[in-house]
Amino acid sequence: MARRTATGWRVGDEEVSDLTSAMVLADLLAADLPPEGPPTPGSPAAAGPGPGHRVEQVDIQKLQETITQLEHALAVRVRVEQAIGVLAERHRMRPRQAFELLRSAARARGRRVLEVAGEVVDSASNPLLRIPEELAKPPAARRRGRNARRSHDDG
Numbered sequence: 052m053a054r055r056t057a058t059g060w061r062v063g064d065e066e067v068s069d070l071t072s073a074m075v076l077a078d079l080l081a082a083d084l085p086p087e088g089p090p091t092p093g094s095p096a097a098a099g100p101g102p103g104h105r106v107e108q109v110d111i112q113k114l115q116e117t118i119t120q121l122e123h124a125l126a127v128r129v130r131v132e133q134a135i136g137v138l139a140e141r142h143r144m145r146p147r148q149a150f151e152l153l154r155s156a157a158r159a160r161g162r163r164v165l166e167v168a169g170e171v172v173d174s175a176s177n178p179l180l181r182i183p184e185e186l187a188k189p190p191a192a193r194r195r196g197r198n199a200r201r202s203h204d205d206g
Contacts, residue, residue: 137174167182
């Protein structure tokens, strides 16, 4: 069973975190929609509305809403993945570390990850655009800076 949570999509007990899984879910949902175009002879739609017609319309509407939500989630996911790629390349880190850095910067500033991700992606094509300071410097450089201050204060 797939369901939307506050943190993203969950399939069964697993968090869906990659683009491929979201695309598969969208394809599965789309496969349940009736084909578009005029009804073919002998198809239920050709016979006209029957007793289950209202239920089918509600089911179709729910599927269309779910597809819209999945398409939106997919677009958001693409933007976040692009930002992860930019950060991973800039700071020579693993994608998971880049995501954690992106997420912590968004939380520290009380902003949505998508907003901060958009700034990171835009900064890749325009170096004059500013991104949050914690994303501009590699994490190792910040740690070295702190240690250098500590050793300076100790001496």
